[in-house]
Amino acid sequence: MNDSVVARLVQELGKDAVLTDPDVTAAYSRDMMPLAPYGSPVAVVLPTDVAGVQATVRACADAGVPIVPRGAGSGLSGAANAVDGCVVLVLTKLDRIVEIDAGNRIAVVQPGVVNLDFRNAVEKDGLFYPPDPSSYDWCTIGGNLSTNAGGLCCVKYGVTTDSVLGLEVVLADGSVLRTGRRTVKGVAGYDLAKLFVGSEGTLGVITEATVALKPLPQAPATLVAGFPATAAAGDAVARVVREGLVPSLLEIMDSTSIKAAENHLKTDLGTGSNCQALLLAQSDTGGEAARRELAVLEQICTDSGADMVYATDDLAEGRMLLQARRVVLTALEHYGVWLTDDVCVPRTRIAELISGCQQIGEDVGLRIAVVGHAGDGNMHPTIVYSPDSEDEFARARVAFDRILEVGLSLGGTVTGEHGVGKIKREWLEREIGPVGMRVHREIKRALDPGNLFNPGSMFSL
Amino acid sequence: MNDSVVARLVQELGKDAVLTDPDVTAAYSRDMMPLAPYGSPVAVVLPTDVAGVQATVRACADAGVPIVPRGAGSGLSGAANAVDGCVVLVLTKLDRIVEIDAGNRIAVVQPGVVNLDFRNAVEKDGLFYPPDPSSYDWCTIGGNLSTNAGGLCCVKYGVTTDSVLGLEVVLADGSVLRTGRRTVKGVAGYDLAKLFVGSEGTLGVITEATVALKPLPQAPATLVAGFPATAAAGDAVARVVREGLVPSLLEIMDSTSIKAAENHLKTDLGTGSNCQALLLAQSDTGGEAARRELAVLEQICTDSGADMVYATDDLAEGRMLLQARRVVLTALEHYGVWLTDDVCVPRTRIAELISGCQQIGEDVGLRIAVVGHAGDGNMHPTIVYSPDSEDEFARARVAFDRILEVGLSLGGTVTGEHGVGKIKREWLEREIGPVGMRVHREIKRALDPGNLFNPGSMFSL
Known part of the structure; x- marks a missing residue:
């Protein structure tokens, strides 16, 4: 089955767009989160346009081969990590800024454009694209959309979803959904764009976004x-x-x-x-x-x-x-390797979160540094451990979970901006409860009945 | 069947919460949009808490009786209009401001609170709830949420969805979904809150909202x-x-x-x-x-x-x-009764929309006045006609549709803030196309498989 899907992908997308050498595909099999599991893809596909994405989706759907979409791989939740036997669908070659409409302060951009390149391009027109995750010099707009990325400017300018007006999305049957609009307001139908934003590649593949820009501060x-x-x-x-x-x-x-x-x-x-x-x-x-x-x-x-x-x-x-x-x-790399966590608490509870993390660091015997976006309560406690010590890694994992526990107990959420991915699935369930999980599954089944897109990420069906 | 559902509602909610006198229920059977069809409800129910909403939903689900949720009835799309044999679920008695947390600039509010009362309450703490539809002195927060209401301040402060952090929603099986969060950022799971906002009562009944507030300007x-x-x-x-x-x-x-x-x-x-x-x-x-x-x-x-x-x-x-x-x-009431339309166009196309409306006014021989939120391109061309002339009413209807046609041709949307309701269903389909409609139906079927909530509003299954 896997051989035949690869053959079909090569036939439809060309040999250069389909990578199968395990040494090469390994480089596309995981993101920046050391805790997250990852598998071996049967192929890595790099289409250059929406037709190529559609062909990939149809080929995989027909063969029952799961698709893991990804951008640059700067993620910190394992959401873009391969599962065994999947096709990794890399969006970095859909890398055009389609349009900058300065008169209406909007732009149309493909998912493979690097955040910083997009920022620089609109800045020439005196415009500002706010979301600025720390990896902004290499992460892509597609990854930002899929994780609803934040950054340092959120305190004043909001997160990715606040800039999104419309999306083009390839659905599980290969059809193209264009949803949203080019106007700054609009209520024609459900806000599907904001449903796809932050869905971590589990509902469809975003191939284009129309975003609102702000005046350059x-x-x-x-x-x-x-x-x-x-x-x-x-x-x-x-x-x-x-x-x-x-x-x-x-x-x-x-x-x-x-x-x-x-x-x-x-x-x-x-x-x-x-x-x-x-x-x-x-x-x-x-x-x-x-x-x-x-x-x-x-x-x-x-x-x-x-x-x-x-x-x-x-x-x-x-x-x-x-x-x-x-x-x-x-x-922190001076002291070992790090594992960064991501919780968001009410802004009145930041000091309690920091002292909670200090206590956890003492308890597990590891250095935990807390940095964070204080203005919106989004903290990144970062645990340092030795790369050579399995014991320290195990204790880091314990600390990682205990930090989430403290975050929840302070009325917070288990992820402010990094996402659930493959590392916080049980925490998602704990935070949103059985009714919330049921609605998630109902929506996933409605849009992706074959569980084609990023199966097992965020939650399992 | 209808008698038995009424009996059950009376039993569970009490006699005073269930209105069946046709002279009384007629007052709850429509909103402010003269074009929209409306029917006769079998009962109007006014619960005072979420348990009452759950009981209503379960009773109606069991009996196969549709539910039309509504607030004050200030809507301009017929979304809150009754259909024959339905139960109108009025949320105005869930009217508590549950909490104002000034330290975190958030509030928790029930759907029946009048927009202006809420604004005034948070203002005492130096805070600002931006959405300000023209009917702000009598419309309710629940209606604002269901239509994703805008207003005059949107140009700087965004629409309702931009203020929503979390929701409590009664689902079609009567269970209570709590979704979203109390923090200003958070990406734990799909953004269900923003899916329910603007869904015009077709997916569930909003019984509480957690909203972000801004500093008082x-x-x-x-x-x-x-x-x-x-x-x-x-x-x-x-x-x-x-x-x-x-x-x-x-x-x-x-x-x-x-x-x-x-x-x-x-x-x-x-x-x-x-x-x-x-x-x-x-x-x-x-x-x-x-x-x-x-x-x-x-x-x-x-x-x-x-x-x-x-x-x-x-x-x-x-x-x-x-x-x-x-x-x-x-x-405008000096000249007749009016019918206000709602289109949103790119901000560079406003003058073209206005001159288009003037041409339509000349063509149909009716006065059309255009007012609008120029800063975000959301225009309200308002057609004046004689209440006594069927012919003028018919021409007003023609003008109403032609305005939408012009709005779409300028790259706009058929509704900027009033919603689709029961008057723009065919226009929704025209704007978002067959793939968009399919996704709408898939989501509706996933969350409301029995087509219980507001059937036939926004679109038909």
Whole structure:
């Protein structure tokens, strides 16, 4: 059966679009999440247009061969990981920016376009595509859509779904659904576009998106504040929310992250040796308004007990300050390999989550660094373990689950932006319960009755 | 069968919650759209809690009696209109604001709460619930959710779905689905909440919503500009979009609307006799920023050919200026009864839509006034006809459809915010095509296999 599906794919898509050498296909068999299981694909297919995607879907549907769609593979949930005997459908060659309509502030883009390339392209027209996951210099729009990716700017500009107006999707029978619209409003029928966004490739293959763009913000002014206690930083975040501020970035780093970044950058962040948490904030409202916004932020930090606050509207200096946040994961590699978790809690509960993670780190005897998007409560506790120790890996896995437990107990969700994939299936069930699971299965069966797309990812039928 | 379902409803919900007197139930049998068909319900049920909703759903499911859910009945698509032999499920007695969590800028609200009451309640905490349909002083949150309602503030703050974090929904088997979350981000599973929002009561009964709130904006500054040609006003709107302005309100009135408002208010709007279009804009960024934003808007209007521009940061004066926009529908009643349409076009095509409507008005020999949310391209051409003339009503119906035709031809959608309901079913099919319709039916069958909820609204199975 597998030989015949490969032969058909080669016939329909051409030899160059179908990879079967196991050494080559292995490179497409998993994403960046070390915990997730992965299998061996029978082939990796790289179509260059929607017809090629349709041909792949039809060939696999006829042969009963599952399809795992993927983009660049920057995911952190194993959602793009191959299952044994599947066809991995790589969308990176559907890589055209079809249209930028500056007059209506919208664009039409294919899934294989790299996030940063798309951002740069629309910026030339004075426009802004907000979603900016940390991997924005290599992840693709298709992966962003499938995971409903977030990033640092979400606190002000929302996540991927908030930018999506319409989609083109290849369905399980190979037909093409065009859903949504090119207008900024519209209620003609169910909001199918937002159903496919974040469905992790389980309902169809997204082959094009129409997205709303925002005006390009002003160059950001930046503030950094050091706190002698995590709770004080948490208070500051809560007050930022409470007092109605909407900074364009509001990040938090715990003491472990700060030390790792300082060590890596071989610099002192100026926080003093007793610093337990760092807040980084930006305002992109420009000029006087940004200065006013940062002044209020500064006052809130000071009132909450910060013993160091520094603000600048120098762009290069701001970028340098932000660098401390951006290097944390790389910096942690000094101590071992890392496993990053993803929980989102109400913004008033951030300090509790961080201290919970510290406790878990002590309990399991591993270093856990917490960085996160404080402005929306989306935290990434990151567990460091030795790549050579099975025991440490097992303890890392325990810590990973205990962090989710704490996140749920604080009224949060088990994934803020990375997704469920192949690592949080049991946690999805725990979070949404049996009725929620039943509705998920009903929708999956309705749209993909043969369980063709990404079977076993997010949940099992 | 109908007698037995009524008996069961009375038994489970109490006599006072079940209305069967035809003179009384008639008042619950239709919304505000004169074109839409409506039938006679066998009963009208007014539960006061989710258990009452569940009991109603189970009783009707067992008896095979369709359910038409409704709120205040302010809808403009007939989505809440009864079908013969149905039970109308009125949600207005689930009217509690369950929680306002100012620290996390979220609230939990039941569907029967009136939009304005909710706005006022959160405002006391310095918070803002953006969706503001014109009927905001009597429409309910449940209806807003079911239609994904918009309003005047959408241009800056989005539509209802953009505020929804989570929902409680009674499904077709009477079970309760709690979906979504209390955090501002989250990707645990499909975005079911945004699937139910805008589904017009065809998939389940929303019994509670968790919504994100925004900081209360500053008091708005207001600008009004008169143009000697519709195209010039359209150019101004396109330039506002193109130059990256995001006013908190940007409305347009055509000459027919202006004259009706002037006649009704017995005042001269100061536009001169040759005024063909009026733009009304507001900025709620406050102080110097608002003045700067209005100055840019003023320049754009002048450059586009406005022969009258007036700006004020006086709140009372701004409200008075806006009054001209708000009274248009009432003002049109001077000439007859009206039928308001709802199309959304790309923002660069607004002037073409307005001139298209003027042509249609001439062709059918009826007055058509166009008002709309220019900032997002959502136009409400409103056809005036005599209530006593069947012929005029027939011509109004022709005009209604021809307006949709023009909207589609300009790359727009047949409904920007009112919904499909029972008047635009064939237009939904025309806009989204056979594959889109198939997916709609697959989802409907998956979640409501007995076609219990609002059958025949939006589309037929």
